[in-house]
Amino acid sequence: MEFLGKNYLLRNRAGLEIYDAIKDLPVVDPHNHANVREIAENDNYPNVWQLFAATDHYVWEVLRKRGIPEEYLTGDKSPREKWLKLASVFPETVGNPVYEWVHLDLKRYLGIDTLIGPETGEKIWEEANAVLARDDKRPQQLLAEIGVEVMCSTDDPVDSLEYHRRLEAGLGRKLVRPTWRPDKAMKIANPGWREYMDKLAERFGMKLDSVHDLVKALKLSHDYFAEHGCVASDHGVEVPFSGDADPADADTAFCKAMDGKELTVSDTHEFMSYIFGKAAEMNAEKDWVFQIHMGAVRDVRACLFANLGPDTGGDVCNYYQDHLTPLQGFLNRFDDKLKVVLYCLDPMHQPMLAAMSRAFGEKVRLGSAWWLCDNPVGMRRQLEYIGSVDVLSCFAGMVSDSRKLLSYGSRFEMFRRVLADVLGEMAEIGQAPVELLIKLAIEMSYAGPKRFFNL
Amino acid sequence: MEFLGKNYLLRNRAGLEIYDAIKDLPVVDPHNHANVREIAENDNYPNVWQLFAATDHYVWEVLRKRGIPEEYLTGDKSPREKWLKLASVFPETVGNPVYEWVHLDLKRYLGIDTLIGPETGEKIWEEANAVLARDDKRPQQLLAEIGVEVMCSTDDPVDSLEYHRRLEAGLGRKLVRPTWRPDKAMKIANPGWREYMDKLAERFGMKLDSVHDLVKALKLSHDYFAEHGCVASDHGVEVPFSGDADPADADTAFCKAMDGKELTVSDTHEFMSYIFGKAAEMNAEKDWVFQIHMGAVRDVRACLFANLGPDTGGDVCNYYQDHLTPLQGFLNRFDDKLKVVLYCLDPMHQPMLAAMSRAFGEKVRLGSAWWLCDNPVGMRRQLEYIGSVDVLSCFAGMVSDSRKLLSYGSRFEMFRRVLADVLGEMAEIGQAPVELLIKLAIEMSYAGPKRFFNL
């Protein structure tokens, strides 16, 4: 019953045995939002707020829910004031995974075993900052402590990947590989798209006069990423695309948007589907993994978006979306030619996606329980259901999807414990021999993803 | 393993400890369908059928399912015949929560620890009726025994609230507060709407010549309810409304309906959305809670509706509905200005609603697992999922939603036990310190709802 103790999340003996076999495996994190500059420069974190909360909208959301004003989250208050405000209400967030993650970070990596609360906020501020000032708690040292073997950040096609190069040069190996995410090029109806086209043109010294030119620029970027160790792309969409749009329609949309003319819904759809399909073709050629993050409805809370912009909270999942029709088109179009990973935000889509993954053979895989599902309950449900329909050894593996460095430890620990618990339960009730489940757990939490992503 | 024994619904030691801390807290029930006249008049119940089943369509439904003819449910048979018929098949309903509730009522409040069945029906009829004839088993005495501190009934805007006043005068305190539910005024396409307008006009001595007049009448009613201790409104809709309709369109619909002309789908929608929005404005001004009950598809079984009218069974949930779009409009329109509680009938909508609740800050809260989800499985799933996405301490709290007086005891017991079990499990597997979970359980089952509803 110890909080975050030895048996954390483990409910049976077989689960303990399985967890013992996987807990010290290296971490392979094929999708996150690592701040590569931070890692390359390897400066100490200035304080615990910066490391734990300054970039994490999961934390902001639970604090907003407890009534903390924005100035203490994304606003002008000092990091110390922000941390103390967090501490003042943190016990009220118990039950949310944020409560577990932050305490895991504190306990496992800073060695501080104190509950965060109004009485302990100051003490932890002092102690944690002191730990963070140590040489062995700089980003690269923390990654080594966590056991990260390799991970993939998420990067824009215009990125020079300067920090990836610097980091590789410094370490002599590819610790952080880039991932190619062309969302900004694809989202033609978004406010910044037109300016983004200029950036892209400049980056590759081209003029973009047609959608064909755009694809050429993207191809140059794709090649550039490949030269820098990229093995996957990533695509964030509310609903997937079939990728079989008519190039002429896509070009019409492109030219209208370049000229600042208004787009119809169909223009937008055709253009996005076309770029989606072209990206898939490029990936197929290079045997990259095509990751689809789908089902997120972005920026539903207008005041957050207006004041703080995107990725600040206010995103939700939605069950009322047809993912099957476009996905069926897409998966047939690239059947057996493209490695695909499906991540979906709303748990209601999981049974259909598990069945699609099962239907389309070994190259199509379900990704880990994403975001609002990335917690013990969401993971458990997903693993139970996938195991029943799809094949667990074909699971695409855990990804942290996180901006926060310590998450590459805490979230993987949470996943491995839940995995061990789910498989342990199967052993306990005689559904499988425990020796096979240990092998399966190793495959799922390390060997399988490494092989699938070519890491 | 004792049926309804000390460990009923509790599967671990921490759960027992948590339940011990909350089991004797007073009951605060912010939403039910109490028969206030029955409570104010405080007469003894004539028999156990009347108290247990005569007004409870949950009971009717399970008996229908076991083939009991309507005459023994809503028809002309005597209460004794009805009770004996219920007893004859009651063992076959085991597994449905009705089986637990009725036995809880019998055991906890009438002190009868006998299983209902064909051989015991008569004995229980005699014994239960004898208990119900006692002075200490009259409505007000039962409410005291249950520990009800305060509860909110559901009332029509034309209601004089006579019985609320009488009850308050008799007790010297507000035991039952009214809730303002203007569904009849809003549901312009329902058969009785035109007649209802006459009632409303008469109640407030007005002529209703425009939708503006209607809103004026509703405002008079809203004020009247406020004077009588009302703190919340309630709105039953299949799908929510954004509340931003054009007043002119709403007025067109109103005038057509007053003249007996046929309405288009759009007329109906604009009118309903307009009234929905106006009600929300009134609530925002008075800091009332705006409760939305959504997702119920009413009266799907034609023969029940034709013979018995609404609220007699035959209502179902539906997953195939877009709640997100209108809800997003509504919550943004009233962001930070209105307290909202979301109750949804179909479990498939819960993840989206939990994410919406999380996104819109402290004033928007998820309501308890409603109706078809109001049972151990539905509650457990909802609490697990909400805990993972939203913040449990922001849960709007248990409501009985019941017409049956003993439910204010039995259903709260069921909820508190499930809550203790879910939180206890978190303690057992090290997800949270048990001391914090005890505080959380108290907040969720008593202090939090009381504060949020201003009770």
Next chain:
Amino acid sequence: MEFLGKNYLLRNRAGLEIYDAIKDLPVVDPHNHANVREIAENDNYPNVWQLFAATDHYVWEVLRKRGIPEEYLTGDKSPREKWLKLASVFPETVGNPVYEWVHLDLKRYLGIDTLIGPETGEKIWEEANAVLARDDKRPQQLLAEIGVEVMCSTDDPVDSLEYHRRLEAGLGRKLVRPTWRPDKAMKIANPGWREYMDKLAERFGMKLDSVHDLVKALKLSHDYFAEHGCVASDHGVEVPFSGDADPADADTAFCKAMDGKELTVSDTHEFMSYIFGKAAEMNAEKDWVFQIHMGAVRDVRACLFANLGPDTGGDVCNYYQDHLTPLQGFLNRFDDKLKVVLYCLDPMHQPMLAAMSRAFGEKVRLGSAWWLCDNPVGMRRQLEYIGSVDVLSCFAGMVSDSRKLLSYGSRFEMFRRVLADVLGEMAEIGQAPVELLIKLAIEMSYAGPKRFFNL
């Protein structure tokens, strides 16, 4: 913790007690895809591949997912080569129910308690084939060993039912009853429909000049099936139909299709709805059960369908479908006149269907967790949810839905164990007296379905 041991799938003492009471009850399987010819001819199985995998697309799917080429599944390789290939990857399928079923078949019915894997494939091939060559392991003897009392195959209206007759003549009793499944007649937009009409015309010596003639032919077939002991029809549809189409519209569609003209979406819909309704009328007259299998989206993987045809894998479930509207029309139309069983592939529809079943009284029942839900997790969730909303004693009962003879044993064992586990849990936490749950388990796993289906 023994794999498939005594406590397989059972997690508590009450569950063990309940399972003891039902494990040896005869098997009644009201819906499967038995190969009646195989049973009637009663020849020994040539080898273990033939019995375990040759006709089972569940097995093919998990092997495809592990990269086994089609030639080893549905192609030209010898049964021995296929079996050894299966064995080479079988440990990697652990966690999927196929792993459990195949080992159950091997252990329970062939007496071989070896884990299938690359090192044991050959040994098992020899041993299993030797067992299958024994007289007591022929189809009829295996059915007796399993304890099958009666089961219902799935048959086309043109079928002569020759093997049903032969089998009955041989055994002196109706071991396998036919089920009338007119999907081919109904699916007017399918490629083979026109040719099927000729077959049907020939079978009943009629000319089909109108939809009226078609209904007459179907009625002749319906009567013929009744004479041969049929008690139910079965209908596979993506979305249900209300059955209230205009006969004139149906006839228009029929005549167009007979003349090879193209049909509109509405033609197809009206025709299908009309036949659906007519079939229901025929069933109502004979008090047959009307089984609806809904929610399966067929043949989504184009390459499988192109190379292998239907029913070879590549079918998925879908949550994004409106089942409620047509089902409400259908159930009202036949309210209290027709016995209906609802089987749905996607778990997201289950709450709505449980509520519909609850609403429409004793003749409408939920069917067992189908196909992608037919595994311990899917069954458990379905039973838990149904128990909470509907009445468990009105559950339509387990069906194997299988082409594989040993499934009539292994799948029923899996169901009975999960049922005992779910009910056992209710006993353990005091939700019901264990004596009643034992009665309920017997009703649900034997007596109830037998009575409902008139078997």
